[in-house]
Every structure is written in C-alpha cells, then in structure tokens.
Amino acid sequence: MSFLRLTHIGICVSDWERSLRFYRDLLGFEYRSELQIAGEPSTTLLQLPDVELRALYLERDGTRIELLHYPSPGHRGDGSPRPMNQLGLTHLSLRVDNLAETLVQLKGAGVRILEPTHIDIPAFAAAAIFITDPDGTLIELVQSPGDPAAPPGAPA
Numbered sequence: 001m002s003f004l005r006l007t008h009i010g011i012c013v014s015d016w017e018r019s020l021r022f023y024r025d026l027l028g029f030e031y032r033s034e035l036q037i038a039g040e041p042s043t044t045l046l047q048l049p050d051v052e053l054r055a056l057y058l059e060r061d062g063t064r065i066e067l068l069h070y071p072s073p074g075h076r077g078d079g080s081p082r083p084m085n086q087l088g089l090t091h092l093s094l095r096v097d098n099l100a101e102t103l104v105q106l107k108g109a110g111v112r113i114l115e116p117t118h119i120d121i122p123a124f125a126a127a128a129i130f131i132t133d134p135d136g137t138l139i140e141l142v143q144s145p146g147d148p149a150a151p152p153g154a155p156a
Helices: 016-026 042-046 099-108
Strands: 009-012 030-038 052-060 063-072 092-096 113-121 126-132 138-143
Touching (some): 016 052, 099 113, 099 126, 099 138
Parallel strands (some): 009 063, 092 138
Antiparallel strands (some): 052 063
C-alpha cells in the first residue's frame, strides 16, 4: 500500500461565494482552482442522485480545503455547530498571534464567535476560542507561545 499524500479536506457549504470570502478574505486561505461537475461518474462516487457540484480549492500553510457547493440535490443540515463528540471531522484549528485583536476584527466582519468557549491559560500565556464559518463549521483559534508549526503537546 502506498499513499502519496493528503490532497484536501472537504467542507460542504450553502453559499460558495460567501464561504470563499470567509476563508479567503478573513482566514487567509489562497484560492487555487475550482471545478464544476454534474452527473456520472460523480453521481456514483458521491452517492447523490442527479448531482451538480461546484468545488473550490483553497490553501493555507500547506493544507488544502475543498469548499463543496451542491446546486443539486442541495445541502443538508441547519448550520448549527456540530458537537465535538459527534463522530467524524470536528473542526479546523488556526494559530493566531493575538487572540483579542483577531476577535475584534472577526466580530467587525460579522463572524459568529462562540463566546462561552473562550479559555485563558495564563500559566502558558495561551488562550483559545471557537468561531464558526457561515454554515456552522467549527474553527478553533489558538494563541500560544512557541513555534506555530509545532503540533500541540510537542516538546518546546
């Protein structure tokens, strides 16, 4: 078995233009490409009848996301944030240099901030909070000293 690389993480969105502005203009993802597909063989692969799909590929820090918008058969869900213990992908996480300043900017842009999730850890000069994208996908913002490329819990 030989896996070559992780190619992308897919996020279903209700309004591709609004989500593009959110991820590109607010979170700093760069637009890479897009494609539009309909019918077979995608109907078989995605198991969605009469599928029409617009997929936009964005990238940040070597991670590529795919924004998936389905004109047909449409999307499911009501935009409520998923509970963290629901099976499957739970959230994206971004490191920020100044959480307070970042939140002021995001609030000014109308981003939903989940205030009850805000934590401060003074002993580590760290803080974190969740926001959501326009469709309720959870995004964790973390302020923490040290190498921003190091995974959480890695030795300093």
